Amino acid sequence: MxxxxxxxxxxxxxxxxxxxxxxxxxxxxxxxxxxxxxxxxxxxxxxxxxxxxxxxxxxxxxxxxxxxxxxxxxxxxxxxxxxxxxxxxxxxxPNPGPAERLSLDDRMILTAACGVYHETLLRTPKALQYLEERGIAVPVLRRCRLGYSDGHALRPYLRRRRLSLRRATEMGLLWPQGGETMAGRIVVPELRGAQCIWMLGRVLRDDREPKYRGLSLPKPILGWERVHGRPRIFVTEGAFDYLTGVSWGLPICALLGTQVRAERLAFLERARRVLIVFDNDGPGREAASGLSRRLGPRARLVELPEGVKDLNDLGRQPGGRGAFFRLVKEADRGGEEAGREPACR
Ligand SMILES: [Zn+2]
The missing domain is CATH 3.90.580.10 (Zinc finger, CHC2-type domain)
Known part of the structure; x- marks a missing residue:
């Protein structure tokens, strides 16, 4: 041609x-x-x-x-x-959607918010303590620019920088009646080229609902830059599973749920091996095997030990990291053995 x-x-x-x-x-x-x-x-x-x-x-x-x-x-x-x-x-x-649909101003607002929340986190002991309990160390929270919203730092900051409060409200950072949507939450941003394009807020205590709150923008793949173009990719469900994987240096991303529409999987196109580490519960297992079927022979399910809820849970257990890498080895090997049997596709 x-x-x-x-x-x-x-x-x-x-x-x-x-x-x-x-x-x-x-x-x-x-x-x-x-x-x-x-x-x-x-x-x-x-x-x-x-x-x-x-x-x-x-x-x-x-x-x-x-x-x-x-x-x-x-x-x-x-x-x-x-x-x-x-x-x-x-x-x-390779990157359909979120990042491109945002204007330069939108990204400036989100990146400013991400910076404010990150600074706030570094001087908020209870938020740092929460992350420590979830096994997320300081170098990781710095690298991922995690944040915390104290509920009142963002609005004056945006005003000082002459960034649009109206647009910040539309994107779901501020409530129309005032106040911050992420107030009292740990904030996990999605970064592209060091700019923030989305964020997820997690309450510090489980007695508050909803536990997770995202912005009113299309939900991205969390950690897209860590996995894009990589031959071997770990895919997980939640933000904290993702952060555990980052702590271990894995090429990992989170789908932020089990919903996997075909167009959201485009980023996996070039991966030769996809290791699926979903939650160790009914919906998680069902979604994991559904995804594995769609990806075909390059997919491997990493099965977590009984009683372990998810990757973050495993990461917090003594010896969790070692256990995880043994499970990955098993998953890799399991697939090879299956591969020697007559293919039934
Ligand atoms: Zn260069």
Whole structure:
């Protein structure tokens, strides 16, 4: 097949493709800048030049055209990148939805809220203690920018920064009648390119309902950046299971529930092995085997020991981490044995 390279470039504006890969861009004169996805970029070093359809990173010297960007971002060959960008159907975005639908202002508001909550957490002993009890250590809560809402810091902060309180209310950060929706909750943000695109609040004590509250924005895959493009992925249900996995350095994400619509699974496309670690209860087991059936032979179920509720629960038990890695080994092996039997698909 012969590709019309100029046509492909024309039909795939570089700024749209870069944004589609989770990089938040802001305008700077004639070009756009953002945090480079190819190195640990603390300051925006990636410059995108729409007029020449090219990019260059002043941090790691990565550069080229839209095809080079896709090759690098998704670890594709030249031909595969052309296929991905060519006109046969819409570009299957690795990151469909949430991040792209948010305006730059929306992301600024969410990132500001995330910062306020993170600072608040670091000076709120009862919130830190809650996280410690759930086995989430300080380096992890810093890396994931976890937060805590004291119920009154956000509004004055947004006002000072001249960010829209109306939009903050629409997105579900503030109540229309005043007050913060996340008040008294541990806040787990979803970060893309170091910007916050969504957050989930968890009450400190189980006697308050609802236990979890999200924003009024589309629910993302929590931890998408940790798993995107990885060959081996752990998938779990809840935010705290996810945080336990992060503590153990796993490429892990959370679906934030057991509902797995097909379009939400697109991020698993390239994974060669998907280890499913859902809750150890009826609905969890049912959802796990449903997901495993859909993914086919590359899926493995990690079965938690009896009496252990979920991954976070296991993580809090003495020897939990070691037990988990033994279970993973078993899950990997179990699949191989099954694979030697005649396939019945
Ligand atoms: Zn770079």
């Amino acid at each position: 012969v590709y019309d390279i100029d046509g492909i470039k024309r039909r795939n504006p570089i700024e749209a493709v870069v944004t589609g890969h989770g990089v938040a861009l802001r305008r700077s004169g004639a070009h756009l800048v953002g945090r480079c996805p190819f190195h640990q970029d603390e300051h925006p070093s990636l410059v995108v030049y729409p007029e020449t359809s090219s990019f260059y990173c002043f941090g790691c010297q990565a550069g080229g055209d839209v095809i080079d960007f896709v090759r690098r971002a998704e670890r594709l060959s030249f031909r595969e990148a052309l296929e991905r960008l060519s006109d046969n159907g819409p570009l299957p975005r």
